[in-house]
Amino acid sequence: MSRFMRQNIVIKSPKEIEQMRLAGAIAARALRCTREAVEPGISTLELDDIAEAVIREAGATPTFLGYSGFPASICASINSEVVHGIPSKKVKLCRGDIFTIDVGATFKGWIGDNADTVPVGETDQRSQELIDVTRKALYAGIEQCVPGKRLGDVSHAIGSVGRAAGMGIIQKYVGHGVGRAMHEDPNIPNEGKAGKGPVLQVGMVLALEPMFTLGTDDVVTRNDGWTVVTTDGSRAAQIEHTVAVTEDGPLILTQE
Numbered sequence: 001m002s003r004f005m006r007q008n009i010v011i012k013s014p015k016e017i018e019q020m021r022l023a024g025a026i027a028a029r030a031l032r033c034t035r036e037a038v039e040p041g042i043s044t045l046e047l048d049d050i051a052e053a054v055i056r057e058a059g060a061t062p063t064f065l066g067y068s069g070f071p072a073s074i075c076a077s078i079n080s081e082v083v084h085g086i087p088s089k090k091v092k093l094c095r096g097d098i099f100t101i102d103v104g105a106t107f108k109g110w111i112g113d114n115a116d117t118v119p120v121g122e123t124d125q126r127s128q129e130l131i132d133v134t135r136k137a138l139y140a141g142i143e144q145c146v147p148g149k150r151l152g153d154v155s156h157a158i159g160s161v162g163r164a165a166g167m168g169i170i171q172k173y174v175g176h177g178v179g180r181a182m183h184e185d186p187n188i189p190n191e192g193k194a195g196k197g198p199v200l201q202v203g204m205v206l207a208l209e210p211m212f213t214l215g216t217d218d219v220v221t222r223n224d225g226w227t228v229v230t231t232d233g234s235r236a237a238q239i240e241h242t243v244a245v246t247e248d249g250p251l252i253l254t255q256e
Helices: 014-036 044-057 125-143 151-164
Strands: 074-078 081-083 098-107 110-119 175-177 184-188 205-208 211-213 219-221 228-230 236-238 241-246 249-252
Touching: 014 044, 014 098, 014 110, 014 241, 044 074, 044 098, 074 081, 081 098, 081 211, 081 236, 098 125, 098 236, 110 125, 110 236, 110 241, 125 151, 125 205, 125 211, 125 236, 125 241, 125 249, 151 184, 151 205, 184 205
Parallel strands: none
Antiparallel strands: 074 098, 081 228, 098 110, 175 184, 175 205, 205 241, 211 236, 219 228, 241 249
16 A cells, blocks of 8 residues: 655664564465455455455454555555555456455554555466566565665666566555554655665665556546556556565565
8 A cells, every 4th residue: 555654764673573574474474365366256355355354363453444544454456456446346356357456464563565466367468567577676676675775776676677668657656664654754666766865774664566557657546535547547567565674685574
């Protein structure tokens, strides 16, 4: 989830990062279980129920549910929907769609945030390329999450992968810091200048979430006040991990 609320940059201790790994593992499990249930004919509300059940069974709470009034546990975005799609029993996945699941879990006050875009059955070659490039860009950004690098190095790495593949890069919605608050400083644009911006420090925790499209980077929010779509109807992908900057390099926290 990408709405941004201003906070001070918070440096986490090694103990706090270990606590965040627990939240991250729950969020990762919820994402995996939801992803595994994706098939033609399933409703996005059924998928939301799966994610919520996994989170609550682990003793955590769904971070997104009620956040700024959001009515569900996952953001469920299909095809031209970039982010913040609202699950519904009336909306069912169709073969050939691409589907983005964004899910967060809060455990003992700490938040894990992750997302993935997956094909529903098989999809067309260009849509699969979009997913693959977005994933490649995420890991290119993660590689830059080391002490002494600058935030612009992360954004530049992400954007360079997207631009090289001819993808549209969403500018309006960005990655963010995360911890006890859903959205902390700093903003992490998905495109930027290398060598610019704040210096990355040990203890920073960042949610990187490249959002690419097969066309425009221009988006609009639907009348529901949440669902963000491309203005030209082109398909979009969003893939996200929560990552800690450590002395030993980047540590992905949203892993089981």
